[in-house]
Amino acid sequence: MTSGPGFEYDVDLPLIVAALRAEGLAAEAVAWDADSVAWDGFDLVVIRSTWDYVTRLDEFLTWADTTSAHTRLLNPAPMVRWSSDKRYLLELAGHGVPVVPTRILEPGDQCAEADFAQSADVVVKPTVSAGARDTARYEPGQAAAAVRHARMLLDQGRAVLIQPYLSLVEEGERALVFVRGVFSHALRKGPLLTEPGVMDNFRVPHPDLTPYRPTEAELRTASAALAAIPSSQTPLFARVDLALDENREPVVMELELIEPNLFLDTNPRGLGLLVDAVAAEAGLRAA
């Protein structure tokens, strides 16, 4: 399951489709919002690069619910709904999972420069986003701009996350990929918010990717995040993005259960795990 931008930019998808076909499965890449798709004609529908959902969230979540009524959708629609809004970070924290310290402003809340009166940089971003859209970092002297940014989002009816800027992302954020709960591979990626005070919706979403071997602590934190997903099902795929806090402890930046890049082009192990998992979920192979 993909989208217009997905057909253009998703490097995982052609590999997945080809690998499934090589296994004898009838795999097809279809845009989630394509006209008159008979979803009940598929044994399994796997969400991959539905990257245009961010600005059409209600429509997308309704599509996920409706499609689930006709076929098996993975990840499951309730998990997709939960993962679409970064307010889940507070829920994870409530389960004892280390997350980026996060404050939330809801539409209707007041927001003033006093909210940004700290001595270090701060990040303002919407609770629903991807690819660092509408996201920026502000230095202590830029509180007025931070307020304008937050108010703009609140005025659009969007909830806002306020976080300290974790400067160790400049050494690299970690992206850990799991297939059916099993750790597959990890990458390190460069920082996105390199210029304070700048909102840029055309950033390269995963700059400077390099293979990465996670530490035990990182694997523990990522596994704790997966264990805290409010579902009895294990996600078919998950990507846990971790940053390091000022004590170099890993904290969850994002738990991606909808349409993460899985970086399978450089990780054949991940591709193999996913193909096996999809075949099993489609009922075509023993689980």
Ligand SMILES: Nc1ncnc2c1ncn2[C@@H]1O[C@H](COP(=O)(O)OP(=O)(O)O)[C@@H](O)[C@H]1O
């Ligand atoms: N608190 C933060 N500290 C440092 N960098 C951040 C912070 N929040 C976001 N970023 C940067 O912005 C990017 C996008 O933010 P993220 O929370 O992952 O949202 P999304 O990827 O859904 O847009 C991150 O990969 C990171 O580079």
Ligand SMILES: [Mg+2]
């Ligand atoms: Mg991210």
